[in-house]
Amino acid sequence: MYPQFPPGFRFGMSTSAYQIEGAASLAGKGPSIWDTFTSGGGTVRHGQDGRVAIDHYHRFAEDIQLIAGAGVQDYRFSFSWPRVLAGDLGFYDRLVDTIIEAGLRPVPTLYHWDLPQELEDTGGWMNRDTAHRLADYTSTLVLRLGDRVRDWITMNEMNVHTLYGYALADHAPARGLGLGALPAGHHQLLAHGLAVQVLRTHGARTVGVASQHFPVSPATDAPEDVAAATLFSELTNWTFSDPILLGDYPNEMIRAGVGTEGAQLDRDLELIKARLDFYGVNYYEPTMIEAPRAGKDYSGVLEVDIPTDMPFSPVPVKSDERTDFGWAIVPAGLTEILVTLRDRYPGLPPVFITENGASFHDADPGPDGRVHDERRIAYLDAHLRAVADAITAGVRVDGYYVWSALDNFEWAAGFDERFGLIHVDFDTLKRTPKDSYFWYRDLITAQSAGS
Template identity: 50%
Template sequence: MIRRMATDARGATNPIPQFPAGFLWGVSTSAHQIEGAVDKRERSVWDAFTAEPGRVKDGSTAATACDHYHRYPEDVALLAGLGVDAYRFSISWPRVNSPNGLDFYDRLVDELCAAGVRPVPTLFHWDLPVALDWLDRDTADRFAAYVSVVAERLGDRVQKWITINEPAEHTLLGHALGTHAPGRQLLFDALPAAHHQLLAHGRAVQALRAAGATDIGIANSHGPTWPASQEQADLEAAGFYDVLLNRLFADPLLLGAYPDGIGELLPGDVEADLKTISEPLDFYGVNYYAPTRVGAPQGTEIDFGGVRMPAELPFSVREIEGVPTTDFGWPVVPEALTELLTGFHERYGDRLPPIVITENGCSYEGVDDQERIAYLDGHIRALHRAVEAGVDVRGYFVWSLLDNFEWAEGYARRFGLVHVDFEDPATLTRTPKASYGWLRDVLRAQG
């Protein structure tokens, strides 16, 4: 059931600048966060994680979530009404492993194509089958086999593919700090999980190429790292953090090499693996939310944006003062997106494929979400400034279409352009927010 709300798009006297012809506009979601229908798939590491008391702040699970599995025609109608070119969703590996699991994605892709919305599937968005482990090298080969099955089934209608979403967060939050599934606290011993995900990406690119795919990328999260001061200790800490969050996951893909000192910490024949990891890409997906201010370690454990940061880390994350924040406490700094993209353009040069912003969004309460409108307005303008500066950006996807299960935060954080009434699980009523109407009008003006 969709309840419609009239909206008045802001910015008529100061319209969003025009992007180049063919620029791809879309929205993103992920399977575990919206699909529900847990009884129709295998268990994932997130099912195991959320079953443990205390892991999710509100004690919830994604067993029903937005019930997108059963309500996908309603959600595709929302996409069509919004006027986006493309929909980035993820395919649940545990669902594909289940009998008739791919039938759901067949139906979803057909529905999208009939609505004139391009399907852009992500093949892994953190919901690893519970029997597998990214610390095991074999998982990369298992992933490639799964990708081949999906590509064979959907490749006649899907042109644009994303292999893996945010291996940085899945490694750091899931394997190093224990905030996300599978809940390990290995700190730097989590590095093999990063390497094996990157290797899985490379093997997936090979599998997709073998299936005839010609438009393949990855979705990596990135943001500028700002030193807390110009003191040497803060500069060194910020440099280390930048390596850990940015270069560790971009350099192998784009340069075919790990940053200095990383390769010797990884298992296996790293040089041979890097040849696979650096398989050429057709686009490079960037998930951007905020910059990070980093200084020398302060010797105390802190909670930063819902993430426990232990005292023994060789850096400390500091508050960025003087800027607004989202309901999640994340700083709102649109100009940092321009800085990030121009910095990537300078660092990687002709090794950098065309960029697609595969996620950008914010958490705010309320249906009349003027803060989200201001956030998106500022970031789209910042993106346009990067294009004007010579960065080859081909698309922009808002996170997210729907309010959803926000991982360890449960249902407490709302990123959607569409409000979902989780208080009434019988209906899960969808209500387009003010930001939905605003974005619809922006896209109409883009032509």
């Protein structure tokens, strides 16, 4: 009934601080770039924001018990940098202790897009100094929690954060810099390297990063479409993984565009390619690209629209089914990207799938008290089988984390999109495990019995 995985394979769930915590100004917490972005009007569906989110800050004990009840071994969450900056480390003390008491391994992410607004005011990720501020923040956390937290993720989806928030204006901080955003990517990579250095110094057991990856294919075999797809993949996939895993950027245009040159760039890249214990892969859907056709409307193809003056344009991926977010459901793409990573990086560390999941507009609990989300079960089953296929093909994958544990604030999509295994009534904040939660629990039980 279920895909099977090697002994020791770990299952988990993932969340991020801004999307679930709420308590926006409690204990002196200052604003993040997302607080600023959501207060701007017209930037998020229905004018919604994360000031309350799902109030995990006050309900974390209940949430952790629910997560543990699914039988997972790991819980991936993130810290709120503005909350830590305000000195509210007591919340994370309590959270980590509760995670451990529930029998879970805490796997926190240092940075999941919620940059303190005060750092954005001095340039944000376009300012090299922000990387050093993240190193300071890392020191604060590891000194406080390193006796209990041994496994760390540095950064989440630097490619998406750079593309949506700095190159475009669809996410915070909405800079709209186009290719001029490349320095923001480099400074995040530098922050990753500095964080690895800090974590190693303080005895971290394992250190990794969470990167979104997806296959990119040309719409046709025409040379211009192949070239456009290659460039798009270099910018969105390899600009962030090549420096970490190979120690350089994928082409000279990108290397020249990151805003750091010569010996300083070489020193940065040496730091960025520090050894990792695992490499996190977030996967949702593949992308198809063509060279722009004059007069053709490309709006609405992706979650965000690529400016018309870019040398590549997206076309719809052929797929028999889509999520309610409009994303193509292509499980084979997960197998493909894992094999591609293995082939591109001969020294690839063990992989964890740090995010994979789907938004379906689930109904509220019915008369039987259940949330019936059969499409999510089918999605998860197919993608776990795709992971098993990659393992059979020789890729070392050591774990899989569902995105997400709970329905949450889904960035610019507000509360419309539901990714959770646990349903949240956004009015009452009542939690209800969905059928997919029980399916995942049963799969993990079957895996344990099989091993």
